Amino acid sequence: MPTPRSAEGSRWKFAIIAIPYLWLIAFLLVPFGLILKISLSDQARARPPYMPQFDWNSGITAFLRGLDFENFSVLASDLFYGRSYLQSIQIAAMGTVLVLLVAYPLAYGLTRAPSRWRGFLFTLVILPFWTSFLVRIYAWMIILKPNGFLDMGGQLLGLSPGTLALLNSNWAVLIGIVYSYLPFMVLPLYTTLDKIDGTFCEAARDLGASAARCFVTIIIPLSLPGVMAGSLLVFIPMVGEFVIPELLGGVGSAMIGKTLWTEFFNNQDWPLSAAIAIGMLVILFVPIVLLQRVQVAAAMNETGAGGGAQRHFSWINKISVGLGVAFIYLPILLVIAFSFNNSRLVTIWGGFSLKWYGTLFQNIQLLDSAWLSFKLACLSATIATVLGVLAALTLVRFRIFFGKALFNFLLMVPIIMPGMIIGLALLLFFVAIGLPRGFYTLLLSHATFGMCFVAVIVQARLANFDRSLEEAAFDLGSSSLQTFRYVTLPLIFPSILSGWALAFVLSLDDLIISSLTTGPNATTLPMRIFSQVRLGVTPEINAASTLMILAVVLCLGLGMMAQSRKSSKLKGTNP
Amino acid sequence: MRRLAGMTACWLMLAIGSAAAGEMRLFSWEAYFSADTIKKFETESGNKVTYDVFDSNDVVETKMLAGDSGYDVVTPNLSPHFARQLPLGVWGELDKSQLGNIGNMDPVLMAKLAEVDPDNRHAVPWMWGTTGLGHNVDMIKKIMPDAPVDSWRLVFDPVIAAKFKDCGIALLDDAEQVLGSALIYLGLDPDTENPEELEKAVDLIAKIRPYVRQFHGSSYVAGLAAGDLCIAMGYSGDMLVATNRSKEAGKTFTIDYRIPKEGNLVWFDTLAVPVDAPNKAAALAFINFLMRPEIAAAAANELGFATANKAALPLVTDKIRSNVNFYPTETEQKRFHLPRVKSEKQDKVWQRAWNRAKGLE
Known part of the structure; x- marks a missing residue:
């Protein structure tokens, strides 16, 4: 929105700031305040199961007197929780290093690919991550299970005599984590590496440096900001990871996410769960502050202007891209292939058949959930986009306003905080205000985390956008609204669209926040798949996954075609 | 802004009013009833049934303690779960006048439940094992x-x-x-x-x-x-x-x-109605429906858990009923805890x- 100069402008300014601000306060700040309050209460056999509960009759002093730090002293003194935090940090640290080792050669290889291939290869690498997260974990379950594909492959090659049975071990958790978080590392690495001026290396080569020396002394140091951004971006959510260890982990893995889950659902100890969540925030404080410093938004959005020099796609680059793509696609291809399997067994081929697609379309519950998830994703992404655009305008256009730091921080919360904490905060909030859980609480939750992602994307676009265009419109006498409608909006429209798409996919894929905030008759597709994957897998899930992958490929393909037609048109008019 | 406020109001009304009559919300283990039981009840009573599943009694407890779960019929485990929830006022009292089929239930099991819930005021047994x-x-x-x-x-x-x-x-x-x-x-x-x-x-x-x-x-x-x-x-x-x-x-x-x-x-799963159930009439109708001998027997035959319905026993296939591991005799039952x-x-x-x-x- 244009710079406020008139009364009209300041009214707009107020609305633009107030709407997303109030939303964030209502659905993030207040819930987190509630978590803090509950963490200072005591567990009780009551409804809800904690004391003291605020009561107007007994007054505020009695209520405050009931609060204490007992749960935190339990956390600090009891070794179990300390070890649980430590184990999560260890696994997250190992996971981060492994992701980096896989992602770096891949991202570097991508930037070296010939330009006509680069876009295609990049899309190829990112594409699977638009498909369901659960489906990808499920693919690893059938690979890693005893007598699964890994064991079969090992036996064929004569590598392992018996069964490795990696499933239900920490190794399986690490593989799952590396696989799931790969794009969050590849993306910032790719953009940073792409921006490195190729002539540096050329100059070094002219002065007699080897290719390897150039890589070590020039490329790696220059890519460190990307490494930093990527590492923080994967490390923080890994610490709170719950689903991957739950599905792939085994006996004796107690990451903090699982410990929190157990305290909340099995022990009904809400106050201690709240304290664990706050403990997690304290531990993540340093990485979160660092992450805000490195400006992920900039690292992830800007497309590189680097280049200049001829890029050489060496055989090492080719191999690393090839291996990376194989790692990404192998599990997905297995899922697709076995959706056409006649046998009910997910690892043994019993001839071609379409029967699982038939049973899928008779599975009313699954279809209902799919429809619910679709509706939820569309609606929540739309609300998230409206709120996110307003938030982005607020951040970029209004330099100073009351509580800007808080506003900024609240927007970062859903991006960096483990879903379980957000879900727990929202659930406790909905319980406290007495809102019945169901579709609408899901919608509010999804819109809240979606808006933050939209805001980051749109904000990056708004930040490097030519303000003189708006000023020209003003000079020609257009009103604020007209300027926004005819100048600003079309210019930021692509980022709004990608923000909407991201919010849509995040909503479609969310499991943890949904399972915590849902109610009767509101079982989303990921929740349905999760319970089926846990209880026993049928090729029906493969069929459903294949259809989901197909839908995503179609949508992205159409989007890319539209984009390329548009850009070729532009080229035509602007030779 | 006004439109936004209007929309918000609409959602809230929908959210609150969504438990209108004609819908019965069931919360239970996956496939805990015979395959056609739900459909039969829907046609007979005119209520649409929403069947959500849980995979542990802890999840039930969390939902019940949070309050306003929105469910009408739940199948909690008798002890310790139902037993420790009962004093918290989680479960509503059953109107026995609506439960004409209660006489079909096994009196021994009813007495067992009454140790936890005097006079079987809040729950009837469904399956045990x-x-x-x-x-x-x-x-x-x-x-x-x-x-x-x-x-x-x-x-x-x-x-x-x-x-x-x-x-x-x-x-x-x-x-x-x-x-x-x-x-x-x-x-x-x-x-x-x-x-x-x-x-x-x-x-x-x-x-x-x-x-x-x-x-x-x-x-x-x-x-x-x-x-x-x-x-x-x-x-x-x-x-x-x-x-x-x-x-x-x-x-x-x-x-x-x-x-x-x-x-x-040993465990007993019960049929109970949350105190804040939106559609209590449909809940009672469903529980009464489940207590019919043929409905209870169909579930017992498909699932292998023992039915608590005495009148249904003759309808349970001999192969299951004669297996002491599924239908233990009194000798085995003495070792149960x-x-x-x-x-x-x-x-x-x-x-x-x-x-x-x-x-x-």
Whole structure:
């Protein structure tokens, strides 16, 4: 929105700031305040199961007197929780290093690919991550299970005599984590590496440096900001990871996410769960502050202007891209292939058949959930986009306003905080205000985390956008609204669209926040798949996954075609 | 802005008014009724049924303690779950005048429930069963032909458990069920509050832990059915479900369930109505419908859990009814133990003991 100069402008300014601000306060700040309050209460056999509960009759002093730090002293003194935090940090640290080792050669290889291939290869690498997260974990379950594909492959090659049975071990958790978080590392690495001026290396080569020396002394140091951004971006959510260890982990893995889950659902100890969540925030404080410093938004959005020099796609680059793509696609291809399997067994081929697609379309519950998830994703992404655009305008256009730091921080919360904490905060909030859980609480939750992602994307676009265009419109006498409608909006429209798409996919894929905030008759597709994957897998899930992958490929393909037609048109008019 | 406010108001109205008459919301274990039961009730009563599933009693407890769950009929476990929730005012009183079929229920079981819920005011029984060991007969035979399949030794004796490490042992992930069973095996009080006794059970589990592939509340059904597991500690009827699933998958092996001779834990699932249920009339109609002999028998035949409906017994197939592992006689029932409600403090002590048993601390 244009710079406020008139009364009209300041009214707009107020609305633009107030709407997303109030939303964030209502659905993030207040819930987190509630978590803090509950963490200072005591567990009780009551409804809800904690004391003291605020009561107007007994007054505020009695209520405050009931609060204490007992749960935190339990956390600090009891070794179990300390070890649980430590184990999560260890696994997250190992996971981060492994992701980096896989992602770096891949991202570097991508930037070296010939330009006509680069876009295609990049899309190829990112594409699977638009498909369901659960489906990808499920693919690893059938690979890693005893007598699964890994064991079969090992036996064929004569590598392992018996069964490795990696499933239900920490190794399986690490593989799952590396696989799931790969794009969050590849993306910032790719953009940073792409921006490195190729002539540096050329100059070094002219002065007699080897290719390897150039890589070590020039490329790696220059890519460190990307490494930093990527590492923080994967490390923080890994610490709170719950689903991957739950599905792939085994006996004796107690990451903090699982410990929190157990305290909340099995022990009904809400106050201690709240304290664990706050403990997690304290531990993540340093990485979160660092992450805000490195400006992920900039690292992830800007497309590189680097280049200049001829890029050489060496055989090492080719191999690393090839291996990376194989790692990404192998599990997905297995899922697709076995959706056409006649046998009910997910690892043994019993001839071609379409029967699982038939049973899928008779599975009313699954279809209902799919429809619910679709509706939820569309609606929540739309609300998230409206709120996110307003938030982005607020951040970029209004330099100073009351509580800007808080506003900024609240927007970062859903991006960096483990879903379980957000879900727990929202659930406790909905319980406290007495809102019945169901579709609408899901919608509010999804819109809240979606808006933050939209805001980051749109904000990056708004930040490097030519303000003189708006000023020209003003000079020609257009009103604020007209300027926004005819100048600003079309210019930021692509980022709004990608923000909407991201919010849509995040909503479609969310499991943890949904399972915590849902109610009767509101079982989303990921929740349905999760319970089926846990209880026993049928090729029906493969069929459903294949259809989901197909839908995503179609949508992205159409989007890319539209984009390329548009850009070729532009080229035509602007030779 | 005004439109936004209008929309918000609309949502709120929808959210609050969405539990309109004509809808009955059921919260239960997956496939806990015969396949056509829900449809029959829908056509007969005109109520649309929403059937949401849970996979542990803890999830039920969380939803009930949070309040306003929105459900009309729930199937909580009698003890300790229902028993400790009842004093908190979670469950509503049943209007017996609406439950004409209540006379069909087994009076012995009704009396058992009345120990927790005097005069059966808040719940009626649905199914009951035991916690024991399911096993893959063919796989066990290959490894140890004389394996003690009718004893807890099969999993709790480290020498025997070690033999089955590679073919797969699964235990439940539940302090009260696993430690309780271990205490029974050790000949100790299954509800013990004596830390030394509890520690003996912990040591027992810790010793066999290297041979256990998974601690999980429900995945053993699929594991047994696929042949990925050869021994699973679990609930009686689930083993019949596993058998049915393995047959569907074209497997040729046999899955069997035995009640351990040392004694075991017993459980009862009840039909109860949350105090804040939106559609109490439909809830009562559904419970009354489930108490019909043919409906109860259909579920008993498909699921293998024992029905609490005495009038339904003649309709249960002989093959299931004559199997003492699914329908135990009074001799077996003497060795059964119903877990008692523990204090919150004891629950924590047990949970921590369970963590130690699993090697988490």
